[in-house]
Structures are given as structure tokens and as C-alpha cells.
Amino acid sequence: MMLTSLIISFRECFEMLLILVPLLAYLTKIDRKDLSKYIYFGSFIGLLASLVSGVLIFNQVKSLEFAVKDLFEGSIMLFVSALILYSIILIKKQRKEIAKTSFDASAVKITAYSLFILSFLTIFRESLEITLFTLPFLANSAFSIVSGILSGAILAIVVMYLFYRTSLKLSINVIFNTLTILLIAIGAVTFGEGIAELFPSMGQSLEKASMLIYGIPTLYLFIKSLLKEYAKKQNK
Template structure:
């Protein structure tokens, strides 16, 4: 449950980083009449992602026990690689995550564009939540669902306080903390993935995999982060 909660929190937060500034921007230009298209696109995106997630989970659960172990092992290795790509390689683009009502909104303000943007944003991030929770298909469905709901609710609450100005630390600090947590989750997934694919190797291969993943990844992340802060001094 804790893992799915963290994943849902991060992905939901990324959704809100796009949706909320759009809503604020529409209010600033006095086009509140267009907000309904964002809500509509977001709602359909949520429903579509739920339907897609149910289909994917049912297909995964229908696998035989041996095939399920192989599937889970491959998914964990794939997700650990995906985490590595997103938090290390993409950070080198040095794009700051600043929340401003008028920042980087380069979309033509039409009903269709707002609907499509909100739908694709919600659907893409929700699909990522589904993919990240696939390795835990053997857990109780209620635990997975509860973790997703709690994580999403927490991200909404934090975003609310950020925009109300009562949360003083920056979005970048939040993402740095989440990145460290994700690195540790990626290490656990990498180790468990190796263990699923090589069950005869015991816990040693799992621990070795965790260290092989976590140590260099944390080193690269901390090094990049320190470089960034030193440049600001």
C-alpha cells in the first residue's frame, strides 16, 4: 500500500502541475467559462484510465503462477529502468519546476485544446500509476486502491496549500525528496525483479541488485543536485 501511495502521489502531483495552473490562468484572463472543458477532459481521462487499468490487471492476474513470476520480475526490472531514466537522464535538461499561474502555458486557449490537453495529461499519468502497480497484482485490490486514493488525495492537499501560499518550501524540494524515495523504490524493484527471475539464488541476488542500483543512482542524483545549488551561490 505504501509503495502505491507514493507512486500515486508523485504522478498525481505531476497532473496537477499542468491542470491547476491552467485553471488559475483562465481565471486571470476572465475566461472561467472554459474551465468546464478542463473538468470534462480530466473526468473522462480518469474514467478511461480506470477502465484501462481494470483490463490490464485482469489480464495480468489470469496468467499461470510461473508466468506470473516471470511477468512480475520483468515488470520490476522495466520499472526500475524507467525510474532511472526519468529521474537521472531527464534531470540533465535542467528544467525548473516552478509553479506560476502564467508560466509556460503555450497552448492555444480553445475549448478543444483544453479538453485534449487535460484528457491526455490525466490519462497518461494515470496509466503510469497502473503500470507502476502491476508488480503488486498479488496484493489485495483494496490495498492497491486505498494506496492510490490516499496518494492522490495527499497531492491535491499539498497543491492546494502551495497555491494558497501557506506552504513555504518550493516545489523543487518536494520533487527532490520524492526523487530520493523513488530511487530507493527503484532499487527495491530491481532487487525483487532479479529475485523473481532467479529464485534459486536466494536473498543474496536481491540485496546485490538493490546495492547495484541504489549506490550509483544516488551518487549521480546528489552530484547533479549539488552542482545545481552551487551554481546558484
């Protein structure tokens, strides 16, 4: 579970940084570093709100009866797998944005309120996604999951630093392509385990079949998209 939480944490934290770091750099460029505090404050409140939401959800899960708990956790797993699928679909768009420096900070209305809201929503949304991704497994693997989340966050910071300080930007697509393949695998496992939670009497055969039903078409669509992009580049 540590590797899974690390991958998910890295991706979500990297997305946060892709928005907030260029914005902070832009404020420095236009000599408005005084507004940076609203980004930091919004980020802190967003993180705090996501942690509170996660604790509330986790406590609700613990208070459920055993049968209802299985139903709830199975439903959460299916929701998470759908969220992963949604993230995979967005990868293509995200790569195009990254090719254009990923975030146009100059397009943001530079006011204290807008900076606070943007940073709050960015941190809250991505942090809550991490919570939902890891919630079904937290009770059994708390230490490995927390370690993975912290490791993923640190790795995202290091990669973002290299992204701006070196020529890594030229190969950023490799990072996102690799992340997509890993997310497909995680999504397939999560979907299979979610189905197994909802139908425990069906055994492992249903779980494995569900993994294949999720993973094979998703991987096919991703590879097809990559081949189309490659063909377009060759024709230019």
C-alpha cells in the same frame, strides 16, 4: 506497500495538478471559465481510460500460467524500475520548470479541443503510471495499495492548495528532492524484486545485489547533481 503506493500516487497526482491547476487559473484570469468544462471532461475520460486499461492488464495477468505469470510480473517490475529511473532523470528539469511557476498556461492554444486533449493525456499518462507501478503487488495487498493511492491523491491536492495559497512555493525543491530519494529507494527495491521474479533459483543474494546495483549509482548521480547546483549558487 501502502507507503510505496502513497509516494507514487502523490508524485503522479502532483504532476497532474501542476499542469491542470495553472491552466484552470489562467482561464479564470482571461475570463474564459466557460472552457473549464473541457478540462474536467478530458480529465474524467483520461481517468476512465486508464482504469479500463489497468483492469484489462490485470485480468491478463490473472489468466496467465504460473511460470508465465512470474515472467510477466518480473518484466513489469523491471519496466517500472526503468520508469522510475526515467522520472528521476526528469526531476532536475521539473524543478527548473517549477521555479518558473512550473507550467506556462498562456502557451497553450486555448481551444476546446486542445484543452480536452491536454487534460486527457495528462491524466491518462500519470494514472497509467500509477497502475503499472502498483500492478505487480495488487493481488497480495489490494487494500493497502488502494488506501495508499487515495491518500497520496488527497495529499497532492492539499500540497497544491498550499503551493498556491502560501509561501510553500519557495521550498518546493525540498519536496521534489525528498521524493527523488524515496523514488530511488522504491526503484531499487522494485528492480531487485523484478530480477528475483525472473531468476527465482538465485535466491535473495541476487535480489539484494540488484538493489545495490540500481540504488547506489542512481543516488550518487542525484547527489552529484545537487552538489553542482549548490556550487553554482555559491559562485553567483
